[in-house]
Amino acid sequence: MDAIARADDALEVYGAKLGSRLLVGTSMYESPAILADAVRASGAEVVTVSLRREAGGARAGGAFWDLIKGLGLRVLPNTAGCKTVKEAVTTAQMAREIFDTPWIKLEVIGEDDTLQPDVFGLVEAARILSNDGFQVFPYTTEDLIVAEKLLGAGCEVLMPWGAPIGSGRGLNNVFGLKALRAHFPDTPLVVDAGIGAPSHAAQALELGYDSVLLNTAIAKAGDAVAMAHAFKLAVRAGREAFLATPMEPRDMAAPSTPVFGRAFS
């Protein structure tokens, strides 16, 4: 594929066209400067943010928000840590006012050890928020029926986990993710959570996933800025490989060098 074709290969989500298929988080960086450099190196056009408590006079949140605004990117606020529909809906409403965006990465967490989504609460919260004008990015599992219900609730994108948040295990259920891709060929699908290495991200894109969202794999790398760039390359490689249609694997060997004309035969 040439560069011109690649330029047309934008990811479209809720009417927004994104040139990069990598979405990155902003948490756990060693410093604000490294965060900013890593985000730039990643080429990401969307960064995730959150809302947290702050004591009066502390001003830490304001400094962070100024830094993010300075990057000039789209923000995707999350409802991280919310465990009930009510918590998630209220947090989303608060995020919309502060970040001035209808986008919300909807998390309703069901269990602390795996940070697994409570998919029942997720669907209910997604319906409430979609009806209230939000554009919901649901953090979900690869379950097909849940996916169907999320789309019915108004979601136009799905974000199944690759593995538990922060685990870096990659794609735990490739079969399930492939089935989800096959079942919803026209829905933007983002692998969110569990990506640990650029090869995991490339694999997701090779499977036909539209994008990946990750945080820890960059922020906790020895050199976060270099790793951010590595992910940028991996996502591009994975996407180009998908568009180029990878070969089908086979069980038996097949010689790549022509057999015809072999000496001593």
Next chain:
Amino acid sequence: MNIRVNGEAREVRARTLAALLDELDYGDTTVATALNQTFVRKKDRRETTIAEGDEVEILTPRQGG
């Protein structure tokens, strides 16, 4: 009056959400507010009264994944 602010027990004089933010020195900090788990818009804070035992959340932008 005793209320809870961001999970901590506080004794405050303020009777509205806007007055509470002033009393707690939030000044012009960018915050979003909720009263008893219900979102309160910025423009409604001045008319939103708080009462004994209320739970107030005051949130600001933060890093997220």
